[in-house]
Amino acid sequence: MGEEITVRTLEPGKLVAATHNKGKVSELRDLFEPLGFIVVSALDLDLDEPEETESTFAGNALLKARAAVEATGAPALSDDSGLAVTALGGAPGIYSARWAGEPRDFYRAMEKVEAELKDIGAVDRSAKFVCALAVAWPDGSEAVFEGEVHGQLVWPPRGDRGFGYDPMFVADGETITFGEMDPARKHAMSHRAAAVAKLKAALLS
Known part of the structure; x- marks a missing residue:
């Protein structure tokens, strides 16, 4: 998927999670703290949230990781992810969070997805979650890893676990939504786990 790979290793210790999304921070902590990292979020550090001006998940992830490194002088990990709906030409895609507006209301965002599918009479309800994880170091080294999970959209939303569009997404081979699923499962x-697995294979010694 066009990952940019560095020969550097990522050493356990302080790792800045360059996100203000509490759901993402929680998942990144669950994935990285067992590996010996101390995950501190941009929210914890009161860092500014850079404007996402790139046209891809990978581009926006790198932009956020670089900003966090510049602000803290510590290695930073950034996640840019979203929902890509086949019948909507990949929308909301990189605009997934922005569809939720301010303050973030993902139920409203899910309603918007469903309304647009109905407007075009879509029969195809396939979709995928995409995650790009970017790591940046103070010396300018950086790497990007991408993961995907494919599934189908359901309506009405089900479950109050997870975050974002999880309550309307059923992964292929499953019968419950990510919003109903145990977090460990x-x-x-x-998609985030797939990207983390690639990162671990490439960067963790």
């Missing part, structure tokens, strides 16, 4: 199959 979701972490084992999610």
Whole structure:
């Protein structure tokens, strides 16, 4: 998927999670703290949230990781992820969070997805979650890893676990939504888990 790979290793210790999304921070802590990392979020550090001006998940992830490194002088990990709906041409895609507006209301965002599918009379309800994880170091080294999970959209939303569009997404081979699923089970199959697995294989000694 066009990952940019560095020969550096990522040493356990302080790792800045360059996100203000509490759901993402929680998942990143669940995935990285067992590996010996101390995950501190941009929210914890009161860092500014850079404007996402790139046209891809990988581009926006790198932009956020670089900003966090510049602000803290510590290695930073950034996640840019979202929902890509086949019948909507990949929307909301990189605009997934922005569809939720301010303050973030993902139920409203899910309603918007469903309304647009109905407007075009879509029969195809396939979709995928995409995650790009970017790591940046103070010396300028950086790497990007991407993961995906494919599934179908359901309506009405089900479950109050997870975050974002999880309550309307059923992964292929499953019968419950990510919003209904035990977090550990979701972490084992999610787009974020796939990206983390690639990162671990490439960067962890």
